[in-house]
Amino acid sequence: MLAEKYQERIEKIFAKYPDKRSAIMPLLYVAQEAYGWISPEAINEVAALCQIDPTQVKSIAGFYTMFRETPKGKYWLQVCNDLPCALRGADQFYQELLDYLGIKDGETTADGVFTVEHVMCLAACDKAPMLQCNFHFHENLTMETMKALIEQWRAEAKAAQGK
Numbered sequence: 602m603l604a605e606k607y608q609e610r611i612e613k614i615f616a617k618y619p620d621k622r623s624a625i626m627p628l629l630y631v632a633q634e635a636y637g638w639i640s641p642e643a644i645n646e647v648a649a650l651c652q653i654d655p656t657q658v659k660s661i662a663g664f665y666t667m668f669r670e671t672p673k674g675k676y677w678l679q680v681c682n683d684l685p686c687a688l689r690g691a692d693q694f695y696q697e698l699l700d701y702l703g704i705k706d707g708e709t710t711a712d713g714v715f716t717v718e719h720v721m722c723l724a725a726c727d728k729a730p731m732l733q734c735n736f737h738f739h740e741n742l743t744m745e746t747m748k749a750l751i752e753q754w755r756a757e758a759k760a761a762q763g764k
């Protein structure tokens with residue numbers, strides 16, 4: 602599917618690199634965008650495009666946290682609760698966020714809108730509590746600002762579904 606649907610984009614990616622193997626990560630981003638996660642099918646397709654073994658693609662997808670190895674919600678919230686952030690209240694913030702959404706660490710809400718998990722340092726230690734949502738940082742959060750963001754994203758998800 603990737604080769605047909607994203608042919609032009611894939612050709613542009615390959616043109617940037619001296620060999621096909623070097624394009625694994627940009628192609629994984631394309632696959633993640635297409636499927637919503639790095640499915641086994643996506644691994645095989647990227648491997649075929651790069652003309653390498655799927656295990657090599659899987660090892661790269663598994664190493665980097667920006668690749669989703671399992672299906673996630675529309676909004677993938679990664680809350681840092683590493684030590685510097687914990688010292689600024691990240692643990693309590695994280696628990697309150699989970700409670701607000703009614704899920705546990707790593708789970709997805711029943712409506713499929715939010716997946717929440719804790720992660721190690723995201724290099725914004727002085728701005729905790731903070732999180733990354735679909736690769737965008739939100740810093741110096743309080744539960745009040747967090748609830749407002751959750752409701753905004755929930756409304757956007759509903760609008761996107763035409764509800």
Ligand code: FES
Nearest residue numbers: 681686723725726
């Ligand atoms: S410890 Fe949380 S961003 Fe660095």
